[in-house]
Amino acid sequence: MLFKFTNIILVLTLSLFPSQQYATEINKIQLPDMGDSSGTLITPIQEKKLGDAFFRSLHASIKINQDVEVQQYIQSIGKQLVANSDLPSNPFHFFIVLDHRINAFAGPGGYIGINSALLLLTESESELASVMAHEIAHVTQRHLYRAFEAASRLSIPTAAATLAAILLATQAPAAGQAALVAIQAGSVQFQIDFTRDNEKEADRIGMQTLANSNYNPRSMPVFFERLQQSTRYYGQGIPDFLRTHPVSAARISDTRGRANKYAYKQYPDTQGYLLTKAKLRVMTAIDKKTPLEYFKSRIHLGTKDQQAIAKYGIALVYLESQQFSAANKIFQTLAKNHPNQPQYAYAIAKTALEAQQYKTALTLFEQTVRRFPTNNAMKIEYISTLLKTGNPQKAKSLLQSLDYQTKKQPLYFALLAQVHADLNQAALSHRYLAEYYYLTGHTKTAIIQIKLAKKSKDINFYLQAILNDRLNFFINEEKERKLNK
Numbered sequence: 001m002l003f004k005f006t007n008i009i010l011v012l013t014l015s016l017f018p019s020q021q022y023a024t025e026i027n028k029i030q031l032p033d034m035g036d037s038s039g040t041l042i043t044p045i046q047e048k049k050l051g052d053a054f055f056r057s058l059h060a061s062i063k064i065n066q067d068v069e070v071q072q073y074i075q076s077i078g079k080q081l082v083a084n085s086d087l088p089s090n091p092f093h094f095f096i097v098l099d100h101r102i103n104a105f106a107g108p109g110g111y112i113g114i115n116s117a118l119l120l121l122t123e124s125e126s127e128l129a130s131v132m133a134h135e136i137a138h139v140t141q142r143h144l145y146r147a148f149e150a151a152s153r154l155s156i157p158t159a160a161a162t163l164a165a166i167l168l169a170t171q172a173p174a175a176g177q178a179a180l181v182a183i184q185a186g187s188v189q190f191q192i193d194f195t196r197d198n199e200k201e202a203d204r205i206g207m208q209t210l211a212n213s214n215y216n217p218r219s220m221p222v223f224f225e226r227l228q229q230s231t232r233y234y235g236q237g238i239p240d241f242l243r244t245h246p247v248s249a250a251r252i253s254d255t256r257g258r259a260n261k262y263a264y265k266q267y268p269d270t271q272g273y274l275l276t277k278a279k280l281r282v283m284t285a286i287d288k289k290t291p292l293e294y295f296k297s298r299i300h301l302g303t304k305d306q307q308a309i310a311k312y313g314i315a316l317v318y319l320e321s322q323q324f325s326a327a328n329k330i331f332q333t334l335a336k337n338h339p340n341q342p343q344y345a346y347a348i349a350k351t352a353l354e355a356q357q358y359k360t361a362l363t364l365f366e367q368t369v370r371r372f373p374t375n376n377a378m379k380i381e382y383i384s385t386l387l388k389t390g391n392p393q394k395a396k397s398l399l400q401s402l403d404y405q406t407k408k409q410p411l412y413f414a415l416l417a418q419v420h421a422d423l424n425q426a427a428l429s430h431r432y433l434a435e436y437y438y439l440t441g442h443t444k445t446a447i448i449q450i451k452l453a454k455k456s457k458d459i460n461f462y463l464q465a466i467l468n469d470r471l472n473f474f475i476n477e478e479k480e481r482k483l484n485k
Helices: 020-027 044-058 068-083 116-121 125-140 156-171 173-184 196-212 219-237 240-244 249-259 271-283 289-296 304-320 324-337 342-354 358-371 376-388 392-399 410-422 426-439 443-455 461-483
Strands: 008-010 093-097 104-107 111-115 148-150
Touching: 044 104, 044 111, 068 093, 068 125, 068 271, 068 376, 093 116, 104 125, 111 116, 111 125, 116 271, 125 196, 125 219, 196 219, 196 249, 219 249, 271 289, 271 304, 271 342, 289 304, 304 324, 304 342, 324 342, 342 358, 342 376, 358 376, 376 392, 376 410, 392 410, 410 426, 426 443, 426 461, 443 461
Parallel strands: 093 111
Antiparallel strands: 008 148, 104 111
């Protein structure tokens, strides 16, 4: 069922730092308190529906990471932070946006995105965690219902698309403005920044979460200071994020004062952070020569573990350049020297898969899944290899063993669709492909897939009922979206 929102305060936190221009304007506006006589509190069910729709809409406007290892890592950090937040039972979903702009944002329903450029800018895992803790605090402290006001009746699909368009405006202003015009034509008032008090509270609560999660509280002012200092080096070419979201000296001073109240100790980075950072550096590089030179310059620097990261980065460049033998040689050495690090075993199997050595890849993934049974990234690649080697039944069984978070992802439904296609179950294949397209923001294509499923011969009464229900749901959502244009 679709909900209509009447005079409900909704929000999108679009970045880590408030724009001075908009903050001044917001301070002049009297907004109703959530839940009082002048405002209406959004229900948890409505918030979840809005959050899910928001995330679907994002797929149409920004490039969201699909690498299962990277996704698994960012989710693990988020899970640790949420467990030590004010609302540990709240649902959250963390993801990486592949974008060269420095940004972080949170949307309704606990969807929190971190741009790859921001992660690459961090110099420690605690700095990354400080950004995520800050965004988590915006969600747990209910700041999200201050930045976007829907003064008219607004359906969930339209509200979600509007939120995504506002986010797009921070990434590509011209495209974002065009999207807003297409969605609402000025019928909704937008407020997209937090007040200074919101930011101060998010810093304070975020730092508590950071410390309770065994990350360095001092990383927050350190990262703020690096952002502030970076404005001095860009001159007229300063990134849009830093131009519109300045970090003040007062904010740095305040967070440093709070951080100094915690006892000093060492907080070493995990290998997961360093390996993920290396992988993103290669994934997001336009010219692979740049990361290759970067890692080669560091191959003899630092500790043995740091040198291993540099070698891993070089091997990743070789893998992307289809130099499979050179990549495999490095990965094999790394795996021998670090037998308990799953990324190296994964990389060896992945290299065989990319080289189309399917039988070898199948054996390697089977072995690594046995060694690391809770590693869902490993399972996903094993499933893909099973499909490539003609084992859809085993792939189907393994898909059911994935965790709840993984089963919510578009990739899960794409694999399910492939499994049923290989099993000659066309109706089910089209059904799950429809779910994949729906989750990636392509509802019209999802409708086409459901209609194809209904025309399939291998269909029973039970499946027909499911298809009818999903078709009605998709069609009604499209109607709701069009009505609010």
